[in-house]
Amino acid sequence: MTASPAPGLGSLAGIAASVRAGERSARAVLAVSLDRVRELEGDLHCFNEVTVEAAEADADAVDRMVRSGLDPGPLAGVPVALKDNLCTVGIPTTCSSKILAGWLPPYDATVVSRLRDAGAVAIGKTNLDEFAMGSSTENSAFGPTRNPWDLGRVPGGSSGGSAAAVAAGMVPLAFGSDTGGSIRQPAALCGIVGVKPTYGVVSRYGLIAFASSLDQIGPFAITVADAALGLEVIAGHDPMDSTSLDRPAPSLLDTLDEGVSGLRVGIVADFLSAGSECGDAVVAAAEALAAAGAKVDQVRIPELLLGLPAYYVIAPAEASSNLSRYDGVRYGLRVDGPDAETMNARTRGEGFGAEVKRRIMMGTYALSAGYYDAYYGQAQKARTLVIRAFETAYRDFDVLLTPTTPSVAFPFGSKVDDPIEMYMCDLCSIPSSLAGHPAASVPFALNPEGLPIGVQVLAPALGEAVMMRVAASLEAAAPRESRGPVTP
């Protein structure tokens, strides 16, 4: 199956400018977006919930502001999609889990409020691997999302719904969360841009936790400039999140076009397996950057390979604790029993899917008395080694390049029976997560089957501006057909 290029809604700046100028109403923009959703949602299943009425009300509010001479903000009238682990007042927020089906949060995530304050119009909640645990959305309790480039393949995950919605041209901007690659991997598999910011740049308040020390919210967009604007809007200190950095949102758009001349770019050789098409794309990307004036060299950072096993101890350990609260007592699913303990066990037994249970068990084990030092303690040491290895590398390089993923989008069912194979999808994205560093995936090439390949740009903490500059240069060098939007 081959996808064909689709027009999409245009750039965020273009939409916002026309809405702010009163040339186009937010309501009209929304109608285009919703038409596209109606056309393709049956094939793709990007959404757990499309909130048409709320979106129309929000769009009307934007239009009223424009008519009153007020500025709705930099995302005036821009339709956006939200991963269904971001809390939204009065709108079901499920994490694609039966245990939270029907739960209506009494509050908005900070990111959701900031988007509304910027004039964005949220059209719905997107599908994900249950509690953001997975790399394909096959772990959703409500069925998988399909990749608009090939309906027989996964969109990646866990933020697969958001990635597919942008790649299919339903919305020009969507948001996901990234714990070990859950924004970057689906962005790569769907041929769009995905950014995981520095840990602490975006507030986690209202993001339903998977692994608290790793989770970050970030944007999906067709272009680097749109992703940069999306990130600028949601970033910045939030007193409701103690791990939020006490600094203003980074300024990214101002320097986006400054080029890469003189920048030192390192290709992480450890992630270039011989003959892999994703590795070849990285080499080609590096050549493009060199042609644009960057100083490119290869670097070996073998410690980064410790990331995957460390991550699969730390993330499940935190998850085992974060997911304890789904006990049937206060909200969500309750399966009754003769006493609290049995009710609790039955609720969790029926409410959680297999992968979530697997991670809860792994994490519980890793934190148990007598095993803590051997697992959680060791994993923290490995995490420290990864951080130190990055520190050393960034003495010689401004940014690093790796493949985003070891392979292109894979067919449904091809990895579900082998968790380790599925976990390997995160090999290249995990090290930045452990270090709390920013990373972006940029579509750079198509493989012979016409499936998109992403290149990952890594930068040190708070290096978003230089990272996005490099991403913009890669985008300029990449063939147009390597990115969405597409029609399946």
Added chain:
Amino acid sequence: MTGYETVVGLEVHCELATATKLFCGCRNAFGDEPNTNVCPVCLGLPGSLPVVNRRAVELALRIGAALNCKAQRSIFHRKNYFYPDMPKDYQISQYDEPINVDGWLELPDGSRVGVERAHMEEDTGKTTHVGGGGRIHEAGYSLVDYNRAGVPLVEIVSRPDIRSAAQARAYVDELRSILVATGASDGRMEEGSLRVDANVSVRPAGATEYGTRCEVKNLNSLRSLERAIDYEVARQIELLEAGERVSQETRHWDEGDSSTHSMRSKEEANDYRYFPEPDLTPLVPDVALLTAAAEGVGAMPAERRHRLSNLLAAGSELATRRDGSTDQVVTVVDLGLDELVHGAVAAGADPRLALARAANEAAANPDAAKLLDPMAFAALLKMESSGRLSATQSKEVLAELMGKGGDPGQIARRLGYEQMDTASLGSMVDEVIAANPQEWRRYREGDDKVAQFLLGQVMKSSKGRANGKLVAEAFALRRDA
């Protein structure tokens, strides 16, 4: 029983008297309608995050300073276990890097108990089991109130330095006074502001190794604490004497049958899977916080009792505690009314009277008493000492002074306690003498009984406004003239 030594270590949970909870802005209040002081954070709703209450940290540091602890960089951990009254099914607590370590507390008898640590944590909600006599296993259903969930606690862990039930009681008593004095807690055991668990063991006298300990819970009063320790010591000695072993376990004190019952053995204990709380950053007490805490501590109860005792004349005939304080002194210091007494005495009030009125009448309403102006209190006491007011009148005026404030002289006048001036008192006395010549003669002949009659006549014609003491003096003056 002789031949054994009692070894006790205490864990005291103290609710901090902050306006809001430890990790959110909800009200920290006892006795409100269930589940009214709650929000996404203290209900542990998905996506919510904790933010540390700086005031709670300051109070925790005050407690540490008052207990001679070392303040240090600390981190919060998650203590994981399932229980319906824990919204997140983990408790945010401090584990191996607590905020206060290595302190001590001196008891009134001069003995010293080591304080291992005083760490911060959040309280849980409160479960009420309905039906089945309130016990969980027979209950029909359970109700949970999350108003208490997230209330800041400091857990003060003593070293096993306590050697008797009486000493344990004295430790909690003194600790309570200190917690109240620092302003960190209201110290109300009956409302659960202060909760005590006791680790009890026994060992042969002279032994250096500790015996196996049992942790005793549900000690809701000082009396329960003392009785439970005595019971537990006797139980353990009996086991050892019978050649059996004490097994390490958690035991529940039952006030009803005055004994402890096994709750869970060491093997059944939860594996709490502690790990550093990733939602919070380390607490590094900055200079401003440490300074605020140190300044907030103020003088300790022992020192304040000493100062107050010194106000009293030497060789007091009142019953005194071992450290020289009277019960009145202890009460006044516990209620924080000692500054009122010092202020009044400095303004010329009689120390003994000031202490008595503070420990009895003012203590009946300590919140109002703390707002009393020491100068007004002193003025009132001087009116009583000088005889312008009777003791009864003085108490009435004090009650009004605490209720509404004002000037004691004006209150006395308004209540009709206005003293008659000497001239009108004199003429009233002369009128009574003229009207009762027989009685006056008998009085002059030394008949004491008739003195009361004459006094009564004056009180009657003055409608109670005359001061009895002054009237008696007036009669005496005329008799002796």
